[in-house]
Every structure is written in C-alpha cells, then in structure tokens.
Amino acid sequence: MRTATTPSQSSIASASTPVPQEFGNALAKYPHEVDRWNRDKLIETKYYRDTRYMSIDHEYDYLWQEHQFMSTGNVRIPGENGKNASLMSISMFHQMHCLATMRVALQHAREGLIDIGVDWRDDAHWPHCFDYLRSTIMCYADGTLEQVTQQPGPNDDGKVVKVIDGGVETRHCRDTRPLYQLERQYGPHSQYGHENDDFQVAPGR
Numbered sequence: 001m002r003t004a005t006t007p008s009q010s011s012i013a014s015a016s017t018p019v020p021q022e023f024g025n026a027l028a029k030y031p032h033e034v035d036r037w038n039r040d041k042l043i044e045t046k047y048y049r050d051t052r053y054m055s056i057d058h059e060y061d062y063l064w065q066e067h068q069f070m071s072t073g074n075v076r077i078p079g080e081n082g083k084n085a086s087l088m089s090i091s092m093f094h095q096m097h098c099l100a101t102m103r104v105a106l107q108h109a110r111e112g113l114i115d116i117g118v119d120w121r122d123d124a125h126w127p128h129c130f131d132y133l134r135s136t137i138m139c140y141a142d143g144t145l146e147q148v149t150q151q152p153g154p155n156d157d158g159k160v161v162k163v164i165d166g167g168v169e170t171r172h173c174r175d176t177r178p179l180y181q182l183e184r185q186y187g188p189h190s191q192y193g194h195e196n197d198d199f200q201v202a203p204g205r
Contacts, residue, residue, distance in 0.1 A: 042172040049151065049167045056106045067093070067100040073179075075186035085186075092179050095136055098129030144169050 052060050066072055073093020076085035105116045105126040120127040149168055150160040184190065 041175075043175055045171050045173055046169065047165075047167045047171065049165065056103055056110065058107070064100040064103060067096040068104070070097070071188040072097060073183055074188060075183060076190075077186055090179050090183060091136070092176065093183065095133060098126075098133055102126050102129050144171065 052063060073090045073096070074087060075090060076087055078085040105123075108114050109116050115122075116126065117123045144166070146164050146166045146169055148162050148164055151163050151165060151167075153159045153161045
C-alpha cells in the first residue's frame, strides 16, 4: 500500500525525462493493446481489502499452510510413453510458496527465534524469493492505473487516511482453476506423486 504523495514527491518521471521514440505518448494509447489481447478469456475481479493477509499473527497461519510445503505445486509431467516424468513447478504455486516463506521469516525475526540473516549467503530461501518475486512482478508489468482512496487508519479511532492500495480497480486476471486441476492430476498426491527429497534448497552459510 502506498500513501498518497504530492506531485513533487511523486516517483513519476518529470517532463524533462526522455521518452523512447517508439513509445511516444504512452498515456494517449492507454490501456495498451497488449493489456487487452486476451480479455475475453480473463476473469474480472477486484483485490478488495483482506486484513487477514496483512498480518503475520499465527492466528492466520492456516491461510498460508498449503503453500508452506516444498512439494505444493510441483508436478511430474510424463513423457509421450507415460514414463520418464520430469519434475517441474507451476509458477503460481512457487510464487505463493515464496510469499509464505517470507512471512515465516518475518515471524521468526519478530519473535527472535532465529537470526534470519541479511542475504543469500545466510539463507538461500527467502532472499531468493525477494529476487524471484521482483522478476515476476516486472515480467507481468501490470499497467493498471490505481486511484487514491480513503481507508481506515491503523488505529481504531474512526480516522481515515488517503492511500493507494489498489483495491477498487477492476482487474482482468487469469483463472487459477486450471492450475489447481493440473496439480491434482500430476502433483504430489497423484499417481505421479513424488517425495520432498526429490529437490533441495541450498543451505546458507
């Protein structure tokens, strides 16, 4: 969530910032054709505001439980002869696993249970997730223009704050159901089931 800023504080490029000629006036052509190419196959939805996912309280661990297992979302796709199945990971589940892993790291840091380290040399898992999710976000390059809205403040005192939380815009999202079906058919609980030790996470120092 971003708090609203004045124009002088905005990260939007100034008028003096050079714009590549091939893009021209990007706003005049908005939304771009690439954002509309497959809209008839997408699902209209909104993000809304779910405070359960804004917490690292153990009360909400159950919401992340399925994504904490290394094997969730991993599938074995059989070859043409039905054999020699290759182990792969469905990206959506990998991304959710990374969020769940980072959430656990925050819990550990807050509770002082372990030193989570500072980078990939201390822990190969959550630092990888920072980089992996950054790459994923940049790959999808969601160009939705998000509005300033009023939301309840952090204190239960009736005050509201102006924020950009992306919760009111209509989104056109891919359907997650085929990916769950793929996991059911070829995942760890299918006839092609696999063990957790089929893959590893590199240890930290």
